[in-house]
Each structure stands twice: as C-alpha cells, then as structure tokens.
Amino acid sequence: MSAIFHAGISGYRGRMGRAVSQVLDAREDVVVAARFDWGETADISLCDVIIDFSTPDASVALAQAAAERGGPALVIGSTGFTAEQEAELMKAAEKIAIVKSGNFSLGVNILIGLVQHAAQRLDAQDWDIEITEAHHRRKVDSPSGTALMLGEAAAEGRFSDLADLQSKPYDGVQGERESGKIGFSSIRAGGIIGEHTVLFASEDEVLTLSHSAIDRSLFAKGAVAAAAWVRTRKTGLYDMQDVLGFRQA
Numbered sequence: 001m002s003a004i005f006h007a008g009i010s011g012y013r014g015r016m017g018r019a020v021s022q023v024l025d026a027r028e029d030v031v032v033a034a035r036f037d038w039g040e041t042a043d044i045s046l047c048d049v050i051i052d053f054s055t056p057d058a059s060v061a062l063a064q065a066a067a068e069r070g071g072p073a074l075v076i077g078s079t080g081f082t083a084e085q086e087a088e089l090m091k092a093a094e095k096i097a098i099v100k101s102g103n104f105s106l107g108v109n110i111l112i113g114l115v116q117h118a119a120q121r122l123d124a125q126d127w128d129i130e131i132t133e134a135h136h137r138r139k140v141d142s143p144s145g146t147a148l149m150l151g152e153a154a155a156e157g158r159f160s161d162l163a164d165l166q167s168k169p170y171d172g173v174q175g176e177r178e179s180g181k182i183g184f185s186s187i188r189a190g191g192i193i194g195e196h197t198v199l200f201a202s203e204d205e206v207l208t209l210s211h212s213a214i215d216r217s218l219f220a221k222g223a224v225a226a227a228a229w230v231r232t233r234k235t236g237l238y239d240m241q242d243v244l245g246f247r248q249a
C-alpha cells in the first residue's frame, strides 16, 4: 500500500464533491482531513492536497489562500473560468502545485490527442470542425470545460490559438460559415452526465469522434488519481495529460 496522505474536499456537498467523498472514503491510504462548502471555513493546513469541484470564484480564492501559505497542492475541476481567473491560477501555481482539468476521464484525455491528430491532418480550408456537448439541466457554464479543451486541441492541431478560431454561436442571418473556424453548440437537458462530439466535415465525408460519460464517479476517480500524483510536487500548473504521462517528450 502507498503512503497515507491527507486530503480535503472543496464543494463537498455538490454533485462532484459527493462523488469524490465516496471514492476517498473507500481508499485505505487517504485520510479526509477537511470537507468544506460555500460559507464554511476549514483548516487547509491539515491537508497535503485538496480536491476542488466548486465554482471559478471559489477555486481562485482557494488557490490564493493555498499559495499564500505555500500549500497544500490542489486538484481543480471547476469549469467556466475567465481569462483573468486563469491568470490568477497560473500565478498561484508559482507557489504551489496545481492539477487543473475540465475533465478527469481517461477517455476524454485520449480523445484530446485524437482530435489534435485529426485537426492537424485535415486541411482547414476543406474540413470544418464543430464541437457539440450535452449536459444536465443544472450545469451553469457553456461551452463546457471539456468542449473548450477539445477546441484547444483542434486549434493546436492547426498551429493556432482557440481564441483566434472560435466562432460566435450561430443565431439569425449571419452569412456563410467562415472556413477554418471552430464552432460550439450546447444542449442542457435532464440528468445527462456529459456527452462530447467533435465533428470534422468536408464536402465529401464526415468524421465524428465522441465520448459519453456513463457515471459521474469516473471524474471523481480521475481527480483522486490526480491528487495522489500532485501531492508530492512543489509548484507548477499541470493537467491530466501530465498525470497520465501523455505529455512526456
């Protein structure tokens, strides 16, 4: 058995917080040293690592508090950050180690590589890229964090930044589709856990790459694996590609 470590759960009353609690409680090598939710305080110094699925504001505040005291390490799963909030997390990662990912599933992290590969090989003048995602009715951000990661992978495959390629949502009469752009569409309905599709379409053929989450616990298991990985690291901003060893030279 690996060495025992102390974990905290931020947002523990939420859908993901409850899933993370279940995964941690089942592990013999983890002591849950702090659980906190909105409006609650906790002694974060008791933790080697905190797993956070809350809100962008709460995640940034937690990262700043942890950075101020030089720990604990963080695993951040919240989505919907602004560019300014992303910059705050990068600043905090100069003082502590953070794994941040819009999706902790193995399948999605493999899909990211496939999307980059396809985007690089399919000529942007001929092949349009459209990303669609579907989630439960309580999800507040759109496009999903995963959809944006897939968009970034597609943009990277085309040696560009997503900020330059992301098209505005289609609405009303706005003219023909601009070639080379990456489109996004969202569905919010019922209890859908998380569906993502990346469609590459030319005049002659359509290639579809997709992922379905069947149970929310898969994100929790990935986040706990990330916690075990990051807890001994000192500083830096990492993602699941690092945790899974997909980014080695």
Ligand SMILES: NC(=O)C1=CN([C@@H]2O[C@H](COP(=O)(O)OP(=O)(O)OC[C@H]3O[C@@H](n4cnc5c(N)ncnc54)[C@H](OP(=O)(O)O)[C@@H]3O)[C@@H](O)[C@H]2O)C=CC1
Residues within 6 Å of the ligand: 010, 011, 012, 013, 014, 015, 016, 017, 036, 037, 038, 039, 053, 054, 055, 056, 057, 058, 076, 077, 078, 079, 080, 101, 102, 103, 104, 105, 141, 145, 219
């Ligand atoms: N990366 C991934 O793999 C995944 C990411 N997510 C993302 O995780 C986030 C949470 O999702 P989900 O669990 O479904 O959402 P929920 O709304 O069910 O849970 C969020 C929890 O965070 C709490 N919270 C709010 N503010 C704070 C704070 N300051 N400190 C601590 N806790 C706080 C909320 O409390 P209250 O309700 O009282 O406001 C709530 O209990 C979302 O951004 C979602 O997109 C979700 C699934 C997978």
Ligand SMILES: O=C(O)C1=N[C@H](C(=O)O)C[C@H](O)C1
Residues within 6 Å of the ligand: 079, 102, 103, 135, 139, 143, 144, 145, 146, 147, 193, 194, 195, 213
């Ligand atoms: O809010 C959710 O539920 C999910 N959010 C993440 C996202 O924004 O991509 C990951 C997953 O799809 C579930």
